Amino acid sequence: MYLRYLHYLQSVIDQGSFARAAQACGVSQPAISQGMKALQAQFDTPLLVRDGRRYVPTDLARRVVAEGAPLAQRIDALPQARRAAVDPKRLRVGLTASAALVCGPLLYETWCLPQPQRSLEMTTTDEGSLLTGLLHGSFDAVIAPRPRQFAHPDVVQWRLYELQPQIYARRRHPLAQARSLADLQGAGWGCVGPSVSGPVDVLTEAHRVRRMSAPRMAVRCPDFASLLNLVVGSDLLAVVPHPALLGAAAEQVAPLQLAEALPLYGMWLFERKARKPRLGPEVFAGRV
Numbered sequence: 001m002y003l004r005y006l007h008y009l010q011s012v013i014d015q016g017s018f019a020r021a022a023q024a025c026g027v028s029q030p031a032i033s034q035g036m037k038a039l040q041a042q043f044d045t046p047l048l049v050r051d052g053r054r055y056v057p058t059d060l061a062r063r064v065v066a067e068g069a070p071l072a073q074r075i076d077a078l079p080q081a082r083r084a085a086v087d088p089k090r091l092r093v094g095l096t097a098s099a100a101l102v103c104g105p106l107l108y109e110t111w112c113l114p115q116p117q118r119s120l121e122m123t124t125t126d127e128g129s130l131l132t133g134l135l136h137g138s139f140d141a142v143i144a145p146r147p148r149q150f151a152h153p154d155v156v157q158w159r160l161y162e163l164q165p166q167i168y169a170r171r172r173h174p175l176a177q178a179r180s181l182a183d184l185q186g187a188g189w190g191c192v193g194p195s196v197s198g199p200v201d202v203l204t205e206a207h208r209v210r211r212m213s214a215p216r217m218a219v220r221c222p223d224f225a226s227l228l229n230l231v232v233g234s235d236l237l238a239v240v241p242h243p244a245l246l247g248a249a250a251e252q253v254a255p256l257q258l259a260e261a262l263p264l265y266g267m268w269l270f271e272r273k274a275r276k277p278r279l280g281p282e283v284f285a286g287r288v
Contacts, residue, residue, distance in 0.1 A: 005035035006068040009047065009061060012036065016054040039064070045214065059217060066220075086140070091278060092121045094130040094139040097192070097224055098163070099267055101244040103143055103284070110283050131155075134270055141279045142270040158269045158281035165202050165241040165262045166255040170232050180259050181206060188218035190227050190236040202262045203239050210260075228253065 011021035012032065022029040040047050047061040057065075091111050095103065100122055112118050123133075127144045134142045135154065146157065167184075169176055178184055189203070203215055218236060221227040228249040231238050239262065240246060246253065269284070271277050 003068070005039045006065060008032050008035040009039060009057075010065050012048065012055055013057045013061065013065065016056075018055070044208075060214070063217070089115075089117055090119045090121060092123070092138070092140045093279075094123050094125065094133050094142040094144070096127065096130070096144045096267075097124050098242040098245050099143040100124050102161075102242060102267075106284065106287055107279075131270065134272065137272075140271070143267060144270070145265050146268045146270075154273050155270050156273050156277075157271075159266045160269050160281065160284050162264055162266050163241045164264055165239050167203075167237055167258065167262070168228075168231060168240050168246075168253045168255055169237050170234070171252060171254050173235060173237075175235075175237070176254070176256070178256055178258065181210065181212060184215075184237065184256075185212070187216070188236050189215045190219040190221060190230050190238045191217055192221050192224055192227055202265065206260060206262050 008021060008025060008027075008031075011024050012018060015021045015024055018029050018032045018036070022032045025032070036048065043060060043064075045060055046058055047064065048055040048057055050056075091107070093107060104122060107122070108120055111120050123130075123139070125133075127147055130139065130142045130144050131147070131150070131152075133139045135152070143160065145163075150157075175184060175187060191203075207214055219227075219230060221230065224240065224245040225247060227238055228240070228246065230236050232249050232252045237256075243250070269279060269281055271279065
């Protein structure tokens with residue numbers, strides 16, 4: 001139901017009115033109105049605002065559509081999904097960007113070095129795509145944050161390590177001496193996205209629990225390298241979940257020393273129950 005409403009929301013954004021959206025979707029105008037009311041009930045801030053006769057999407061609406069579209073595409077693809085055969089000499093691991101940097105060397109050391117004929121295939125994308133890929137058989141294991149309330153009868157999961165995300169700015173940034181989130185109100189932010197709604201949106205969560213207005217996301221980047229390149233050359237701020245992601249920007253950016261800590265979240269290892277574990281948590285014990 002909500003995937004259909006997301007389609008309606010995209011049409012309202014494109015068409016500017018409920019009437020034209022209904023015509024484009026081939027449904028009645030009350031159906032569009034009902035869908036928008038159902039979606040809006042899930043959020044505390046508006047998805048659409050009136051500007052004369054047009055409905056103008058808020059940043060939240062654009063984000064909802066951006067994050068919902070990939071999910072809809074994955075669900076539509078389920079009937080055609082085929083499970084790939086397991087290659088005993090190849091390990092396919094899906095990871096988030098920070099997990100690839102932190103765990104990649106250890107995966108190579110433990111999987112490839114003991115038997116040179118083995119190969120390691122790492123793929124990075126958002127958590128939702130990674131877990132869907134695991135269930136489809138595209139990955140042998142996934143290392144990623146765990147979405148809220150995630151549980152699946154075919155998946156076993158182990159907590160590997162905890163991430164402590166921090167807010168970074170270029171050195172000599174005008175807000176370099178900020179000491180609280182309140183000091184950052186009105187600042188422009190960059191982020192990597194879209195991502196699954198839940199564990200990694202720690203910045204919005206930190207603002208929400210303090211009843212502060214949501215941060216203004218000025219730029220969404222495909223990866224942390226491009227994000228940090230923007231941070232170095234602008235007044236954008238960004239949340240970086242692990243220092244390993246800083247790369248070449250490490251000497252040009254610095255974490256803000258705020259009184260409030262951002263929410264912590266864990267990095268988890270997921271594998272299919274039906275298969276013999278190819279990694280297991282013992283590979284990472286005390287090493288990440």
